[in-house]
Amino acid sequence: MPIVKIGPKHQVTIPTQFFKTLDLRPGDLVEAQLRDEAIVLIPQKLIPKDQAWFWTKEWQDKEKEADEAIARGELSGPFETADELVRRLRKQ
Known part of the structure; x- marks a missing residue:
């Protein structure tokens, strides 16, 4: 599993393989959930x-x-x- 670094403004970079597999684009939204002691990001699509x-x-x-x-x-x-x-x- 890739290791990512938290930046000074709490930002993390999503590894390229995950980004491509989930068909993410810059500006897409993700829901952040705390599960046990893990942070889970779930891609979200907004519907008008x-x-x-x-x-x-x-x-x-x-x-x-x-x-x-x-x-x-x-x-x-x-x-x-x-x-x-x-x-x-x-x-x-």
């Missing part, structure tokens, strides 16, 4: 507030379900008109 709904477990479960249905070829359409789409949806 107006898009947070997309990343809820419920929404992601439905996204996965839709992706699986598409992979199985369970598709409808394309439709020529909105009325044609509505008629198809009412049949289901």
Whole structure:
């Protein structure tokens, strides 16, 4: 395991192999946790507030379900008109 030095402003350098493996970029955020006597850094991605709904477990479960249905070829359409789409949806 690499050894890193703490700088005068409490800074540490993340070893290159970790930086690349985690696909980190300068300016990325990490959460710092204290576990027993270890400091653990966990990469974080911020999600804009107006898009947070997309990343809820419920929404992601439905996204996965839709992706699986598409992979199985369970598709409808394309439709020529909105009325044609509505008629198809009412049949289901």
